[in-house]
Amino acid sequence: MLKKIPTTAVPLSIFEIVKGFRSFFGNKSYIEEFEREFAGYMGSSHAFSFNKCTTSIYIFLKALKKLSNKQEVVIPAYTVPTLVLPIRKAGLKPVLCESSLDTFTMDLERLPEVINDNTLCVLPIYHFGFPHKIDSLLKVASENGFFVLEDTAQAPGALIDGKKVGTLGDAGCFSLCRGKNFSTFNGGMLVTNSDKLAEIIKEERDLLPEQNFSFKIKIPFILTAFSLVTRPLIYGPFYKLISRFKHTTVHASFEPKQYSDFQAIIGLGLLNRLDEFNEIRLKKGMVLYNALKDNEHLILPKITENSTPVFNHMPVVFKEIETMEKVQAELWNRGIDTGRMYLKPVHHLYDLGYDMQEELFPNALYIAERLLTLPSHPYLDDNSIKKIINVFKSI
Numbered sequence: 001m002l003k004k005i006p007t008t009a010v011p012l013s014i015f016e017i018v019k020g021f022r023s024f025f026g027n028k029s030y031i032e033e034f035e036r037e038f039a040g041y042m043g044s045s046h047a048f049s050f051n052k053c054t055t056s057i058y059i060f061l062k063a064l065k066k067l068s069n070k071q072e073v074v075i076p077a078y079t080v081p082t083l084v085l086p087i088r089k090a091g092l093k094p095v096l097c098e099s100s101l102d103t104f105t106m107d108l109e110r111l112p113e114v115i116n117d118n119t120l121c122v123l124p125i126y127h128f129g130f131p132h133k134i135d136s137l138l139k140v141a142s143e144n145g146f147f148v149l150e151d152t153a154q155a156p157g158a159l160i161d162g163k164k165v166g167t168l169g170d171a172g173c174f175s176l177c178r179g180k181n182f183s184t185f186n187g188g189m190l191v192t193n194s195d196k197l198a199e200i201i202k203e204e205r206d207l208l209p210e211q212n213f214s215f216k217i218k219i220p221f222i223l224t225a226f227s228l229v230t231r232p233l234i235y236g237p238f239y240k241l242i243s244r245f246k247h248t249t250v251h252a253s254f255e256p257k258q259y260s261d262f263q264a265i266i267g268l269g270l271l272n273r274l275d276e277f278n279e280i281r282l283k284k285g286m287v288l289y290n291a292l293k294d295n296e297h298l299i300l301p302k303i304t305e306n307s308t309p310v311f312n313h314m315p316v317v318f319k320e321i322e323t324m325e326k327v328q329a330e331l332w333n334r335g336i337d338t339g340r341m342y343l344k345p346v347h348h349l350y351d352l353g354y355d356m357q358e359e360l361f362p363n364a365l366y367i368a369e370r371l372l373t374l375p376s377h378p379y380l381d382d383n384s385i386k387k388i389i390n391v392f393k394s395i
């Protein structure tokens with residue numbers, strides 16, 4: 001089969017990419033305009049751009065270090081493992097909290113086990129674009145004097161009780177990397193309503209190096225390739241070549257830098273269409289969700305009341321690993337690519353000083369070993385949705 005549905009895609013037109021060339025002429029800062037528009041979209045007082053979400057987390061933590069001597073930063077045990085890097089680069093200690101089989105992210109009921117007088121910051125993460133309530137966390141944070149950075153990398157535009165996630169805590173971070181709902185190939189944003197934090201973040205951000213000349217020359221070509229390879233008629237025939245560019249190793253470091261004007265122009269265009277993309281994702285994602293939610297072989301994340309998920313992916317956890325492997329192979333045969341995301345809990349990939357004799361985070365391990373992500377992006381057509389549902393019906 002030639003056509004294949006990729007795991008992730010952002011419908012970025014070549015016309016939108018060409019607009020980026022405006023950044024090569026004149027003195028206008030498109031980055032400033034993009035930051036203003038992004039803050040406006042989120043309903044935040046301040047927004048700052050970076051080369052990666054990882055950099056935004058690093059800069060936020062550096063800012064916190066100017067306000068507090070506390071050292072520990074709490075993340076879920078099942079998450080994007082490279083979150084360890086900005087924490088360590090800021091000279092702080094990553095601490096894990098068990099994951100929940102209800103939300104596939106940090107189990108906030110288990111948080112009291114890991115917070116103490118040395119907790120500087122907690123990162124609730126809206127995995128796969130599913131918002132959940134963080135009121136209890138915000139209450140504990142204000143009682144105990146630690147900060148909350150909402151990691152909204154996978155959930156830009158998602159709502160809870162009518163409010164955008166990423167604007168509920170002290171700050172929210174967003175990723176514009178290639179697997180996300182809103183992507184300029186790479187990039188990261190940080191929003192905050194705190195003038196005090198914004199002042200320090202700006203100072204730190206302005207000290208970061210700009211993207212170099214070679215990046216600025218390459219980025220139009222990279223974005224063009226990115227826009228083309230995620231189209232099902234190209235992804236299928238060129239899969240072997242494309243798969244060489246997929247990350248399979250865990251990163252050991254990252255380079256904090258500023259965002260680029262070229263990408264800011266693309267970002268401005270995509271921001272105008274983000275709600276439209278999210279609505280499409282929600283519609284397709286909910287068709288899959290409703291078709292799979294009663295399947296006895298699966299666990300799906302619960303959808304919180306009064307929330308609007310943005311389906312960065314449609315995640316399913318299989319009760320049996322063998323079933324997952326069969327389904328993954330069968331979907332591939334029928335032209336649907338799927339993802340396995342983080343194959344191990346964070347402490348299995350980085351030495352964080354945890355005792356490895358007994359499994360300290362069994363839920364995180366369970367999710368890591370059994371989670372498959374189904375596509376839910378705008379290029380997923382109705383016929384492919386039917387094929388996915390039929391494969392699941394056959395197990």
Ligand SMILES: Cc1ncc(COP(=O)(O)O)c(C=O)c1O
Binds near residue numbers: 055177
């Ligand atoms: C939840 C989460 N946080 C942080 C990041 C890091 O984003 P970036 O690659 O833009 O640094 C990602 C990216 O995969 C993510 O999914």
